[in-house]
Amino acid sequence: MTLPYGRDDDSAAYHYINAALRGRDAEAWRLLAADSHVEQTDRVLRAMLDRIAVARTHRTAERATARARAAAGEITQAEYQRDAAEDATKxxxxxxxxxxxxxxxxxxAQAARRLRGDDVRDELTDLVLALGAAVDAHRSAVLAAGYEPTPADEALWARLGELDVPDTDEGRTSVEDLVRRHAERQDDLxxxxxxxxxxxxxxATSVPRSALxxxxxKTVAPTLAPEQKTEFAAKGKGSLATERLRKTMGHLERKGLVKRSPDGQRLDLLDRAGLADVADGRE
Known part of the structure; x- marks a missing residue:
């Protein structure tokens, strides 16, 4: 048995997948997850999730307009409540x-990632980023101390700008630029x-992680694009916002400003003045 459409016919794929979702046909999902069609299936499912997100945003705006109209007396409260009930059902x-x-x-998404080799690529990118950050930190330390760099130092630093890696936004980018953008993002967070x-x-001198x-x-999750959340969730690693918090805690720990408790449930404040400087953008 094969799927009744080609790998470039996303319109037909949409209708087939929509029916498969509602019918819960195990054989249909086996075919949809096959290597020949899994990337297309992934693409169509992402598009469906995007449409839901757009519709939700539109619906929220419509409800806000309806509330304003009801408050202004342009529609009755009964009309507003009736429409609100219908909207809640939908x-x-x-x-x-x-x-x-x-x-x-x-x-x-997990099957598509395996087929594309995304997990291996992500691991290699993280490794390159870690090595690049170490080289950049070494350069900053040498120059800040006023030491004369050796030819080996200069050759090592030059490689940061010469090496490039795949980049989802720009095609390819230098390791140096990748490190710079990562550092800026970490500083912002x-x-x-x-x-x-x-x-x-x-x-207090410590705070519960749950409260943080x-x-x-409330602050960071709304800034994350729906496709970022969907992509991260597809990796089976939980919430993107929670992962960003974990990494940002590590960033502040490396600065010597905070320290996580052994069980990871509390965060001790080591340098309140230093945290204030970071919060105000003075560091």
């Missing part, structure tokens, strides 16, 4: 369908987290 059905869609997409830590801690996570999600 939203509930959409949420159920989205849950089902995401369950299937996690499996499909570090400023956000430092402010949250100080606000949550008050006069709650405030972090």
């Amino acid at each position: 939203a509930s059905k959409t949420a159920h369908f989205e849950t089902l869609l995401r369950e299937h997409h996690r499996q499909i 570090g400023r956000v987290l430092a402010g949250i830590i100080l606000d949550v801690a008050g006069a 996570l709650t405030e972090w999600k």
Whole structure:
């Protein structure tokens, strides 16, 4: 048995997948996850999730407009409540369908990633980034101390700009630029987290990680693009916002500003003044 459409016919794939989601046909999903079609299936499922996200944003805007009209007396409260109830029913059905869609997409996305070699690529990129960051830190330390770099130092530093790696946004980018962008992102998130830590801690010397996570999600999660969240979830690593918090905590730890408790459930403040400097962008 084969799928009744070609690998370039996403329109037909959409209709087939939509029926498979509602019918829960195990054989259909076996075919959809086959190497010959899994990347197309992944692409179509992502598009379906994107449409749901766009529709949700549009619906939220419509409800805000309706509330304003009701408050201004342009429509009656009864009309507003009736429309709100209908919208809630539609939203509930959409949420159920989205849950089902995401369950299937996690499996499909993992199969597509394996086929493309994405996990291996990500591991290698992380390794290159770690090595590049170490070289950059070495360069900064030598220059900050006023030492005369050796020819070996200069040759090592030059490689940062000469080596390039695949980049999803720009095709290819130098390792040096990759390190710079990573450092800027870490600094930006570090400023956000430092402010949250100080606000949550008050006069206390430590804060529960759960309290930080709650405030972090309120601040950072809305800034993450839906496709970023979907891509990360497809890797089976949980929440992207939570992962960003973990890495940003490590960033502040390396600066000597905070320290995680042995069980990882609390964060001790080691340098309150230093956290304030980071939060205010002075460091």
